Amino acid sequence: MTLSNTKPRIGFVGVGVMGKPMALNLVKADYAVTVFDINPAPVAELVQADARAARSPAEAARDADVFITMVVNDAQFLATLFEPGNAAAALPAGATVIGMSTMSRATVIETADRLHALGLHFVDAPVSGGEVGAQSGTLSIMVGASDEVFAHVEPALRTMGQRVYHVGKNAGDGQAVKMINQLLVCVHNAVAAEALVFADKLGLDVQQVFDIVTNSAGNSWILGNRGPRMLSRSFTPPKSALHILIKDLGFVMDAADALGHPLPLGSAAHQLYKMAGAMGMKNLDDSILIALQERISSSRDALI
């Protein structure tokens, strides 16, 4: 499993809201990038910018030194690598797969083992920073990889992310750090909604309360970011869809459950996210939790 010293050729699968600008930043930094997506529109855009288009994940993998996935979920990730005509079998020996979606830690650990058995390297590298960070190349990237493999992919990662953290030597370590961040994000978002709705119930001027608490010890990054969307009821189109946090918090709870580890607030928040999902809010902005809090605390709704 020797690693090439020349600038790696990159295969990139999943060029949606996040992946397209990430791939574009690689192209702009003079990487040879071959892209695949089930949606042809962003592929065509990237070809205009000098990327090559592949007709399958396997074709994107064939000549790649580094193969990046930025797909929606675990199932797409596994299909991209392991389904018939798949990428893993097409990759040259010694190539490196970088999984950059937020995924289940268990899936990532199992995939790393399968790829190692095929003579391939794996880098666990989920990101934080959203569409804006992807476009500006200022993502935070949390990387689990051996020192050697990390050194190999670090220049490409720095093209996409301003803060590249080498958080551990093992697959799953990147996802683990991302889980800690998402646990905080999910609880902060839910308690922001809980606090603003309680302020309204107490008869306060909620906008003024928001101004006060964001200038006080009660502030959080999420309160400052999602609070204005909650107050202006800007839920669609979603800037960050609720289903993403439902999925992410599910991964957190699964990982804790697998360890027999209690997460009292994560668990309570998880119930709220599932309520919002069950009530049909999945494709709205995740600031919609304020509407959940209103519904579960207001007598203004009809009784049935």
Place this chain on the structure above:
Amino acid sequence: MTLSNTKPRIGFVGVGVMGKPMALNLVKADYAVTVFDINPAPVAELVQADARAARSPAEAARDADVFITMVVNDAQFLATLFEPGNAAAALPAGATVIGMSTMSRATVIETADRLHALGLHFVDAPVSGGEVGAQSGTLSIMVGASDEVFAHVEPALRTMGQRVYHVGKNAGDGQAVKMINQLLVCVHNAVAAEALVFADKLGLDVQQVFDIVTNSAGNSWILGNRGPRMLSRSFTPPKSALHILIKDLGFVMDAADALGHPLPLGSAAHQLYKMAGAMGMKNLDDSILIALQERISSSRDALI
């Protein structure tokens, strides 16, 4: 209940960690301040700075246009005002009482009614910003009072606080805003501990995780402030004792319960704060919640 136009004479009861520097800032701004505390040491210090000492709350009240309380809890507040030889009976007609401790909204509303019946004004004005804010005169002060009474006391409040928010016309409105802030503070503190202990359980470098999440969407003011104390295990002497947040979150839950209003995360956090209290952590720094999370998730403790 006419209000004096001249610079008010001030009575000040409760010159502890918070009250002493607040009273000192009033003295420095040339207010005539008469102070009382059950502890003679800070009173003697303030006398050195040109305050007058009173031998009882009633004596501090006798000539006061404005009577400020910064005592520990509801019971001390009620005793200061209403017990035999009390301040309320000694205050001149038309004087204004300012309650600046964090107290139960119900106590504050009931006290305002009792004072009004005696021909006195009441201002509900809890603060945020801690000992540092009290010393530097940069407290946030959340004020419930009529426009006329607010205008009367605003100059004195601005001597103690940089941000003076007139949040409502009624007694209880200041405490209500403070409750919203404390709900956020308490949940953020508990989930910070939960997240850092889970990071450790996942085998991560907890200091690095702290650095990453405080630079990411998972950050909160409390995480940045209490996180370092959690990691360095700086629990004593307390910078902010746990019993204060146990009390504050109790007020939040009481107020919600009185309205039949659900607070799912506040309630889950409340259980954790009570666990920490019940386990003997009350007089330690409130960052001690990390030790609670460790104890309730670690098999390293003895089995009984």
